[in-house]
Amino acid sequence: MGINVGLLGLGTVGSGTAKILLDPEGRHPLLRQITLAKVGVRNLDKPRRVEIPADCLTMDLESIVTDPAVDVVVELLGGLEPARSLILKAIAQGKHVVTANKAVIARYGDEIFTAANEAGVYVLLEAAVGGGIPVIQPLKQALGVNRIQAVTGIINGTTNYILTRMQREGGDFEPILADAQRLGYAEADPSADVDGLDAADKIAILASLAFGGRIKLSEVYSEGIRHVSAADITYAKGLGFVIKLLAIARRHAGGEDSVEELELRVHPTLVPESHPLASVNDVYNAIVVEGEPIGQVMFFGPGAGEGPTASAVVSDIVNIAATLVSGQGREVTPKTANPLLACSHQHYCKVSPMADIVSRFYVRLLAKDEPGVIGKLGLCFGDHAVSLESIVQTGIHDDGAEIVIVSHEVTEANFQTALDEIRAFPEIASVASVIRVL
């Protein structure tokens, strides 16, 4: 029994996917039973990085998702539409779907998985998070026997590249972003990456799998790296930290009610140099999963790129093919679906408001160089139950004294209230930066 794949999109990842499917030698033997039957493109005449038989190519994407001969539709178009509609049509036609489209899954996962469960098909998305790194499958399978406590990741390669260069070169954000754009590591409009939106999409997907519930993307707190300065990186280094854009999903160490809540947040973070994520540099991604009883495991690898992402896409195709050839047949009803591949949860996770989050904070202030300022700051934080680890005047500039403060663990609400009062102090010229500490 052969499996026919219909591929939507022949960009970077689509080309990589086609290359693997057309060249099975030396790979998993199951690939020999998989045929690239149809490839949908926007322009038939564009030069290709991979040679596709002419009778496979079509500009009629809809004909692929409705083709009775196609078993698995692989959506690699990117963007919200027509990707979402084509995925839903493929599902309605009883096709299994593989997608790398984090934006569509993070926004329309609810609709898509409900439709997939009704139609009895699988929707797999290993390539949507962490490029080639196998993390979705392990979360659904090997790690699922644990009570997951937290998933913490560096899951945006562009921002990790920028922060790594800022760290190495002592440079500021803007010139390094410009250079990253010139080198192709950042897009012309970099906001999805540098403002943390891409990482928010991805952590919503990881949290949904790790904690077995659906996530409203609007409830993921997201803060980018534009405000991280060379000075912050230098001070952080002196304190034994590196600054990384982390995406964090963790069970909230509850308040008084017993309803389980999740923390979901993306923000620059001071990471202790000894933490496994601290040495993940350049465009690499890494995801740390903590659970009971496994403890802490980390997955590390290339977070993007043609080859790695295509590897993840094809691994999903092979996973579906394996269930199809192993006697389970093409009809997968909700009753016969493999529970490690299907996505069956229906409820929404309750997400904690940021005000309830407990973390440590790093703050850099510019103040008038006057006696008594540090005492006044300490008192104000104390009034709001914010306990400090250190408060250090780090230097004198033309515009006054620079003061770096690191707090112990405090609630976001108490910390921000204290900071609002401090902003109004006549001695304080500005709060130059506020960064959470892992």
Next chain:
Amino acid sequence: MGINVGLLGLGTVGSGTAKILLDPEGRHPLLRQITLAKVGVRNLDKPRRVEIPADCLTMDLESIVTDPAVDVVVELLGGLEPARSLILKAIAQGKHVVTANKAVIARYGDEIFTAANEAGVYVLLEAAVGGGIPVIQPLKQALGVNRIQAVTGIINGTTNYILTRMQREGGDFEPILADAQRLGYAEADPSADVDGLDAADKIAILASLAFGGRIKLSEVYSEGIRHVSAADITYAKGLGFVIKLLAIARRHAGGEDSVEELELRVHPTLVPESHPLASVNDVYNAIVVEGEPIGQVMFFGPGAGEGPTASAVVSDIVNIAATLVSGQGREVTPKTANPLLACSHQHYCKVSPMADIVSRFYVRLLAKDEPGVIGKLGLCFGDHAVSLESIVQTGIHDDGAEIVIVSHEVTEANFQTALDEIRAFPEIASVASVIRVL
């Protein structure tokens, strides 16, 4: 449909496995369909770390593997016998098997998988390598679409603990081994760990999965860490390296014949500080997989311990349960077996002799403090086509001069021939250490 598990062994990992199975709340919903039906122990009256219903416990291990009600036999006895015989009997009875027994699989994998394929059952072994780290499943599934080029790992926690402490404390092997034994990180008879035999078992298993062929354990070169000294660690650090016990399986960059060969070796290795494995410390394990087109991915986590290893065991049980409940039925014939769970390869991999391996070398020599020694060494290496990166007299001791040499990439045969000649030089008191460089 419920799945009944028969557990053989209630030691550390057995207790951890029972704890997860008896406490499914908050874990994968499939665990609720899995029942711990029978538990085989050597002594009924021993105090337990987990409460097992009395009617589940038995000292008659054979009654478990022949019990018609048992679907999955979980072998956690350790050691070769009766583990091997009980696994084979379970298979003959049509039971699926989960094992953490690297020693049995590395030695009798051939016999066991042949029997399993004939009987149409699965034998899963995630816990045999890397404790809780999901690495077997990803190798069989997500990474299988790649052409794997190399698997390189720190897969023995005891030796990594000892080397990490030697590195941090500047101490020598023997006293730190003694301390590790006192603390329970090394066994009373430490040879399986410190002589590299445990790592050899594990790399044989990983290589078999990564390269799709069976491995003769006797063909895995294995060298332990007893001869690594504090001096070597210090010199390595000065050169930008840390010393790790690596297990390496890689496609051999062929000679003139086109037969594909594998390199399979366990030995202490100078690892560049920038390599992801260099920062894997203490009892942690990590495995780097390199393939085309994925590039390099790394899996990191706790390589042993009750909780992590039990997590891996239960993930295998759940994997089998998933195929059983998803309509595939209890009868898995070779034709209907899920090709991502089954182990179907039958041929043996051809393993390169060590003499053909190409690597860099670090050598520490003790020589008479005479002029001309360094020139003589350089000439001798040159005569055997061994090109050197550096040759440095690092100090003068009572017994002469200490010389540290680092070579470029050379064949093992050429290097060892040169070294044999050098050993016979009247100026050379001893070759204190020879360590390969990654």
